[in-house]
Amino acid sequence: MLDIRGLSKRFGYGKGEVTALHEVSFSIAEGEFFTLLGPSGCGKTTLLRLIAGFIGPSGGSLVLDGKDIAAMPPNQRPVNTVFQSYALFPHMTVGQNVAFALEAQGRPKSEIDPAVEKMLTLVQLLHLKNRKSSELSGGQQQRVALARALVAKPRILLLDEPLSALDMKLRKDMQIELKRLQRETGLTFIFVTHDQEEALTMSDRIAVMSGGRVQQIATPRELYDRPANRFVAGFIGESNFLSGKATGGVVEVAGGRIALPDATDGAVTLMIRPEHVVLSANAPDALQLEATIAQLVFFGTDTHVHLTLSDGEKLVARVQNALHGGLSLNEGDRITISLPDKALRVVKDEEIAA
Amino acid sequence: MSKRSFDVTRLPGTAVIAMTCFVILYIPMAILVGYSFNAGKVIGNWEGASVKWYGAALQNQAFLNAALNSLILATTASVISTLFATMAALATTRTEKFRGEGAIHIILNQPLMVPEIVLAIALVIIVGQIKQMTGYTGLGFLIAAHTTFCIPFAYLPIRARLEGMDLSLETAAADLYASRFYTFRRVTLPLLAPGILSGFMLAFVVSLDDLIISDFLKSPGQDTLPTYLMGELKRNLTSEIYAISSLLLLLSVLIVAGSWVATRKKD
Structure with missing residues (x-):
């Protein structure tokens, strides 16, 4: 119309x-x-x-x-x-x-x-x-x-x-x-x-x-x-961004590797929402990374886990709080995290005003 | 709050100073009004209370003529100057910035800065020549001159009102199918009315009060209230002058008070 x-x-x-x-x-x-x-x-x-x-x-x-x-x-x-x-x-x-x-x-x-x-x-x-x-x-x-x-x-x-x-x-x-x-x-x-x-x-x-x-x-x-x-990923909701390098559909990020057919060769940016980050090593088809827990922030319905990756990049995960018992995580712990390939997106930079 | 804000009324002596100022400002006028009720003929010599000088004034044909002239002059000059001032205020606030806008502002307010005697002398030369050429000696010259110096007095409150007005109101009217004229009639003008009214009142009082320009430009036998009073003061100083002055003062006070009430109510 x-x-x-x-x-x-x-x-x-x-x-x-x-x-x-x-x-x-x-x-x-x-x-x-x-x-x-x-x-x-x-x-x-x-x-x-x-x-x-x-x-x-x-x-x-x-x-x-x-x-x-x-x-x-x-x-x-x-x-x-x-x-x-x-x-x-x-x-x-x-x-x-x-x-x-x-x-x-x-x-x-x-x-x-x-x-x-x-x-x-x-x-x-x-x-x-x-x-x-x-x-x-x-x-x-x-x-x-x-x-x-x-x-x-x-x-x-x-x-x-x-x-x-x-x-x-x-x-x-x-x-x-x-x-x-x-x-x-x-x-x-x-x-x-x-x-x-x-x-x-x-x-x-x-x-x-x-x-x-x-x-x-x-x-x-x-x-x-x-x-x-x-831009859209950052503006709508919360997002983590990871920079990596793609070669033939395989992206290398902070010591881990994952096959992402979308990625074109060269420097790429990957995005993942905090609620999709899995705080364990046992997720299928996922990018597995070593991380240190820098901070735990309690938000009522969930807890924000601030992580530092092996190359110094930062990542936030969101974990829903269960009714009984706390999280079996402590600040300073070294853990392996999984980023499922379905939750990872290759994002382009926004169109910059000419 | 940890710190009380500065308040001038809390300073010691404020009340005394304020009262002194009020007394100094208003005592001469109070004396004038008081002596207008004097039964005696000679100024400053109290011989009992009476309203006879008001009676005498109201039967004095020369005074009544002067009063009528003043009213016609003040009304006409303030209506015309308010009209011009409104248009000028709209043009300087409701248009995009244009070259020379600042200059227009200065030119409009110039009569406030130029010494009145200079304007009077300038006008007397032109008006004298026109009088000779045309033979016309009516109130027209005074109306034109008064309109000129009244414009800035009417312009200032109208412009202030326009500047304080929310521009989105006019945008909203246009959005709601109103033409420019309809917007002006239904939105701009009603909101501007208190400003126009106070501009008009101010112009009226300024015109009513003018002595120098009126005295320079008036034709023989033509008098306004101020020129009449001036002439009387030179010739015969009686208590009647006090009565007339008091009436003039009353008129000014009524107009200023009326303007104040009108502006207040609309807000």
Whole structure:
């Protein structure tokens, strides 16, 4: 439904020119909860503002339902935004805020009033209809902002880090609430966040961005299990990285060897999640390495085992805590660990901004 | 907290100094208002309380003419200058930075810096020539001159208000299908209103109070309140002047208080 084709954005000119977005291309499907995830400065907010129309692209096109909307002003795009600061109109009541979009479109009052009531009911705020928006709590303002953006039935709802101003507990509730709203309305959501947990729990698909480029687009599960490059692996979840040398499909790492057909000859980086590291020598088809336990850190549900390999590289393993009895490991112990070949991935460096 | 923050009201003698300052500031005005209720004709010679000089003032045709002129002049000049000031403030805050923006800011505020007598002398030369060429001697010249020096007074509070406004509100309006004009009418203008009001009031008071430029530019027989009072002071010093001055003071106080209340309520 939304095709982003070679979209780019540069700010400034001459020597001060900065490319915030490098020719990005992908498509978003009808009814999808799509997340743009990345650290600050990765270009995710720039991309959102381009879709909303607050800024114009330096190149490329934005095709919504077969029509290029790249040059259209924001008030003509069937796209609405929930702002990070909510941007509620402070001189209006909750009801007036929600009615704004319909009034601006010149709809008749007989149509506006029921639509506003319906929307406020959906976000459970009907009882606050005549309250000034400045008198609401953060969570309530958040829901007014949602109702205001949804009332005109946009084709796409854009959400610019809408949960970042809320405290932890409220944020978790709003995550569930947002997902419910999206299911109930069947709308396409494009959600911007730097919080990987938020992205993993809510999204149908995630685009991981860095340096103004899309590093990978995939489902949360796929991103976690099969990160496309080192940046994605490091950004989503926790990862260990090991550098090794590959010759004919066999990788040599810290005194151990393992056959990995993916590896191309030369220097390679291997990645493994801490929960996949086995703290014993008896795992089949695994890379076995000698290690010293540098530190044990108790985390409640599990224990993080910090290991030092024979070549000085560091590795973290995560072991679930059993109900009875502690770990039979002590700091300073020398053990053999196994890295199963199924859990080891050869990762490329990310695409670096040119 | 281990360390109490610095608070000037806790210093010894603060209350005494503050009270002294207030007394010095307001005693002359209090005396003026007091003597306006003097029954005697000669200034400074108390002969019992009376409101007769207020009665006399309200029947004095020359005073009433001057008052009417002042009101017309102050209203017109402050409306026009507020309009210009609003447009200027929008242009200097709601556009991308442009070349010469700093210069525009300086030029707009120039009337605050130029000695008023210099502006008056400059204007009297031009206005004298135009009067000769056209034969027009109405209030127009005073309105134009007052508008000029009122603009910066109206501009400053309006600009301050615009700078404090959250820009994302206007972006949000545009996102919610509002055209530029609709955004201005429904979002920018209502939020700007307290700033516009205080700009208008300030311009009004400044115009009402002006003596030098008005005295230089007025045509024969034309008087504003300040020029009328000045003339009366030179000719016959009676308690009526105190009554008139008190009325002028009351008007200024009402306007300033009105502006304060209006700005406060909207926040």
